[in-house]
């Protein structure tokens with residue numbers, strides 16, 4: 001068989017064999033198979049364990065019933081999301097915090113992972129990308145798939161500007177020392193749990209403005225912020241409307257990892273340029289992409305998300321997040337007692353621990369000796385080597401058991 005044949009996107013060959021969380025799931029499944037008696041406690045992937053808040057569940061049920069009646073049945077909805085949800089988002093998540101965002105700047109979607117992964121599509125393939133290290137792997141992998149990098153060498157892709165997070169800088173990287181076009185930031189941070197203050201975030205906004213660059217700000221964990229001084233949105237920073245896109249999610253805020261609902265804000269004042277030097281509105285480009293490739297989130301799910309903003313929904317989601325933050329506090333305290341240094345877990349669900357050894361080795365030891373799953377820091381980039389991440393998403397009693405077992409194992 002010779003001649004013409006279907007060919008693959010060769011960029012996929014540059015990727016590591018499997019996505020970080022798939023690799024972990026594979027290792028855990030293999031261990032479970034050979035140790036069926038071991039009850040494994042997962043503090044690895046950040047997946048919620050508690051039921052949907054009642055306000056969301058009630059709204060979900062009501063909307064499902066509406067779908068069962070010809071009179072209230074709905075077919076395709078607006079690709080950008082129903083106005084009832086976008087209006088609530090604009091009002092409660094932004095305007096209430098002094099951030100000037102309107103409902104026509106919001107795009108409801110099925111996940112922040114999808115949005116942060118898909119957004120790169122509206123930019124040229126030869127732009128320069130600045131990515132923190134350690135980082136949530138989807139930002140990087142999607143740019144590799146799009147062909148914005150060279151090969152993977154010694155833990156790094158050629159062509160990417162890595163912004164290094166270290167213990168010494170509290171895992172908030174310094175501004176790039178070269179011109180870059182698209183900057184990925186995530187606060188409260190995944191994987192390190194670290195946060196950023198308004199003044200520091202302003203330096204990033206100013207940098208983007210000075211360089212005609214754009215920030216992709218992932219705020220999926222903003223509901224975990226308990227320190228009143230910290231910004232919940234990049235649009236609380238003056239000047240951000242021109243240079244930032246923000247992604248949010250109901251996954252961790254309201255237990256929607258299996259329900260799927262998120263949104264992205266693309267302000268009408270964000271621009272990027274074509275080769276002839278003319279500027280283009282990113283809101284229009286993203287709208288074109290979204291309407292072409294996406295048919296919207298289901299009606300009942302959007303009603304469930306809307307319920308987050310009701311008084312009961314606000315109280316219930318706050319309590320839900322507090323539950324996980326109590327887990328985070330327990331993990332921080334117990335890990336500290338065992339003589340390990342850590343950061344995070346105060347305004348975010350992740351605790352970033354100095355492993356005192358190679359991070360995959362720590363992962364294996366914990367799995368084998370304690371039956372507890374964490375995430376090896378090296379999976380988030382070269383600067384993550386020597387660290388592991390604990391997720392606070394589990395039942396409190398399981399976290400207690402996990403910490404007791406870790407105490408015996410280490």
Ligand code: MLT
Pocket residue numbers: 044045046047113136190
């Ligand atoms: C994580 O564990 O980093 C997250 O759960 C992954 C995600 O939200 O996709």
